[in-house]
Amino acid sequence: MSSDGLDKLFSPRSIAIIGASQKEGKIGHDVLLNIKEFGYKGRIYPINPKDTEVMGFKAYPSVLDVKEDIDLAVFAIPAPSVIEVIKECGKKGIKAAIVITAGFKETGPEGRKLELELAETARSYGIKVLGPNCLGFIDTASKVNASFAGVSPLTGDIAFFSQSGALCAAILDWAVKENIGFSKFISLGNKADISEITLLKALGDDPDTKVILGYIEDVKDGSEFMRVAKEVTAKKPVIICKSGGTKAGAKAASSHTGSLAGSEVAFDAAFAQTGIIRAATIEDLFDYAVAFSYQKLPQGVNLAIITNAGGPGIIAADAVERSSDAKVAPISKETVDYLRGSLPRGAALNNPVDVMGDADDQRYKTAVDAVLKDPNVNGAIVILTPQSNSRIKETAEVLAGNKREKPIFTSFIGGHLVEKGITVLRDSKIPNYRFPERAISSFNVMVKHKKMLDLPKEGFKTFAVNKDKVKKIIDEAVKSGQKEIPEYTARDIIESYGFRLPKGVLAKDAAEAQSSAEKIGYPVVMKIASPDILHKSDVGGVKVGLKDPREVEAAFNEMVKKAKAAAPNAGILGVLIQEMISGGKEVILGMMKDPQFGPMLMFGLGGIYVEVLKDVSFRIAPILPREASEMIDSIKSVELLKGARGEKPVDIDSIKEGLLRLSQLVVDFPVIKELDINPLNVFPADGKGGCVAIDARISIELEKY
């Protein structure tokens, strides 16, 4: 594992403990003790100017006094001394450091300054730093426990990283009791240097890690995060619990890590686009982790339910039906016939298969083997309630007995009576859940993950556009300090990226207006053209449905008069004469900047659907063609585009193309802060189809994103 130079952190041949101490209660004591007792085989150097020996190891005043090479330095000294010692580490040629020490960014502006200095110093020496303000790092493969955790983890193939050190400590303790093992266990701390991105990448390459879990409150660089996450989720499941999303949560987050919480829709979009599985709770995180760690991926959506009790079988079937992706397996006639001949009368043979209350281990075996052999079945949950004839431990052994190609989950419901069975299941890596619903959610996310892996590979699509023209327009706007681009300029921008606009001509006087209208064809729309008037309607600057030259002349004169009266200092360029578009369905394409993920596209139906029902979808740009389709398909009112209630379906492909062109535009010009094409009129697919952008609003960030 060598990605991003984390090999010295993950597999150090020698470790210096800065601030190692003989004194119990000191972090420098606990860290050294953990390193020693966890079975680390490399060289250990306590660094402590006051002692010559700590815990049986020769101690050194400074890393510079150690003759041999040191791979990793663990800091457990007060914050003010850290920078000085980082410099010594640099001089010594140490390439990795864990700064457990607190007292940095989380304490306020002073600490933030100190943290920046720490990061810069380390960078100048090429030292990778985990922390500061963290619990430390544990690697069960290389037997490094460079943390002050009171509990050591069991070995397993789940990697866990967390932005909350306290949560690390609690989970470590909890996981031992639940018998969940880890490959690596990492407390991120303040992320001065090593972030979730660096770790994701390294863990994606780590042969000891099968499943990656994370608890985060923000991400450092949204685009990079997405780029790396996409690569990693193709290799192994990444499950993340992200908090700090809601208003109160974000408030707590900012007082905790001083981080800017991204909006929840952006995270949801980013996770969906990268294939990260989002866990709503910490409990879900580990429910899912165990399923992925212990079992094979299902090759399809169909789950079989085998139970010795009706009630829990119904509960499980309900949960499958409610799930987003899993289905109750339609057991084949052959299997049903076989079961009819093998199970006693009274057993329910369709899914859920009820082997009845008096089922022993062999009856379970018969049913489970038959059902899993069925090609219509992609996985099974086995439910057991303790009843007088139940052979609980034996049933667990039967399930554990043979290797299976399809995933299997259990819910042995009960307390002391089922304990021995659960121990057998656990030891043979069959994930058992207290109640069936949790098993079902876990199967469901596995199905989701499998679907993601099966998506056809697809590249970004780019269109031939007039980028130079847009660059010129925007450069000019930036130069003149315009935050809001005037409508007629916004029109130019989106037209340059291939959007069809209503025909339009700028007319300087009434006569020009009339001849333009004649050329465009009546009726026309007229809009006052002024860079200084943003809300044209407010000054009577918009008129629609003008039917003849007389109306156009009157409108021109009235409009200019009213505009001058309302805004005496406004520069008026004339009046825009526009083709009047009617028919089609109105949709909105939009973009706003998310502080963590950058340009986020929005799609929805116009009017009440966006404003009242908030029926919209989001994706982070750039988007794939598939993602453009998803944006359209994932709104509830999509049926209205597909031709609900006997209406004609509209040209959805043209909306999709519009979204892709918009994506290209906002990625090409990060200076664009917000953009609305509202409405975009989409026409019936059986006519000429296509769509026309009636109105556009663009604002830019002068500070440049």
Add this chain to the structure above:
Amino acid sequence: MSSDGLDKLFSPRSIAIIGASQKEGKIGHDVLLNIKEFGYKGRIYPINPKDTEVMGFKAYPSVLDVKEDIDLAVFAIPAPSVIEVIKECGKKGIKAAIVITAGFKETGPEGRKLELELAETARSYGIKVLGPNCLGFIDTASKVNASFAGVSPLTGDIAFFSQSGALCAAILDWAVKENIGFSKFISLGNKADISEITLLKALGDDPDTKVILGYIEDVKDGSEFMRVAKEVTAKKPVIICKSGGTKAGAKAASSHTGSLAGSEVAFDAAFAQTGIIRAATIEDLFDYAVAFSYQKLPQGVNLAIITNAGGPGIIAADAVERSSDAKVAPISKETVDYLRGSLPRGAALNNPVDVMGDADDQRYKTAVDAVLKDPNVNGAIVILTPQSNSRIKETAEVLAGNKREKPIFTSFIGGHLVEKGITVLRDSKIPNYRFPERAISSFNVMVKHKKMLDLPKEGFKTFAVNKDKVKKIIDEAVKSGQKEIPEYTARDIIESYGFRLPKGVLAKDAAEAQSSAEKIGYPVVMKIASPDILHKSDVGGVKVGLKDPREVEAAFNEMVKKAKAAAPNAGILGVLIQEMISGGKEVILGMMKDPQFGPMLMFGLGGIYVEVLKDVSFRIAPILPREASEMIDSIKSVELLKGARGEKPVDIDSIKEGLLRLSQLVVDFPVIKELDINPLNVFPADGKGGCVAIDARISIELEKY
């Protein structure tokens, strides 16, 4: 406790065990053993023709051979013998029986017949029967364990009943491990006699029960269930997990108990209307139960979060924000000032209050006491992650120490390190949850329950209506075997219940049509009137916007001609001339029969809102005025009625009145099977307001509901 004669079941002075056996493995053995070992103080009579003594008790061949009175008989004999012995019990004057025996309804038509006979026989002797096909009954107050469960429950104030016997056994086992105690534990079995309704009522009156929990798959009588549930939820919380709702679930349900699963919307409506708390999972059921059992009800919505770690604090705050009713408490300035003086620098003083990683028990005490004293705070969750300075057991003791008026929850996160603390919490009845989210959901349902209790008492509202006229119309329809009531008759029905209709006159010829149109005022709508033509539009039988006598005459002739051509045998009464209503917003009021709960009202906005977006709400009739308002307020598109996007708000009160009148109609006439008033045009509130029913469809059940 004497409601419905369950006192002999719940507190028997003597018990006969029919089929008591010396032989291990027999249910008759296990039941007697449980009764004996659980500490029952009354008289025990094993009934067994083959033995003279069982387990040290004198045995009798029949209950008729026992001289003393017997209060309760527990059946553990094969199904075919049950009826005979029930008769003997009747003769002996026994008034309560628990039939554990299986082999009834659940086995098919034969068993169903046997079960009916059992129910009838018992009823004829006045015997209340629990079961058949159940695990039995346990009462921790009267020390009766008349079950064959392998585990005995702890004593507590939670009553639990379940339609699944196997789930009973599993939960019993699980609850002991979780230290959850019960007042009564009841396996309902097939509900031949005693149903969830009887039990709800009895448990509502039971002084030993503080919280009622249930697992059900259906209800026996929806209206009676709702009537009783309303009474009981006013006295104590009722929490129910209902399964068998989804398609697959319902399939499983019908093969399990042969019960007809009610649709989920009906259950959701019934639970909302009666104040029952619906638990989505069995785990939720007990999470909530423990909160209600251990803690006082919060007097408001505001929850304080006290934590020694940022991450879990954020997780908790997020969960509160996401909850339906709870809020993150706005801690008062006074409390914040006090905390600033009492907690070390660096502590977060606003909610979540972060007492920091090195907090000991006393620091927790300071924070918790201060926060709970704050009038802005209605409850608190205390989060602890094990850290090196944590005094876990002592912190638990501090929390347990003083009596509080406000509910308190904990989440001591971890495994072995927090175990001793959790034991202290458990013993002092502070509900502890593995992770904060579960505590928050529990607080949230307590808030919901409190809000329900605080609702002002309200009676049903009835209007003066012409019930006799409707009765006559419907009697006639039933007599003539009409399932679909023709539109002009449906109009009469709803007009009799106070709905305003467009003015309308039935015209027999073209001249009459013209004079009627004159009176009504142009433009008019014309509709063919025939009891034999249901889909008028299909035969060209509807025309709108007719502007003058000429158009009316032409339309009349054409319409009649087309109708005759399309349906030569149809009786044509003429053409309905109607006022043309325009303006206002279109809504739909509807009713459909739910098989378990009867008439269920529906409300939504017309057109796409119902058909495409499925944005509708349901309530079981009769509804209270408050419930009519809830129906309107709970759809997403309600903003469109309230005047979104600069439109005028419509007369919502008139919709509410419409729903109440509809409720009255469908309750007065249970024979109505389905009813749609679609559209009901509602006018702006600032004009004359009101609403007009444009079209109505009514169908009836000839078999009479």
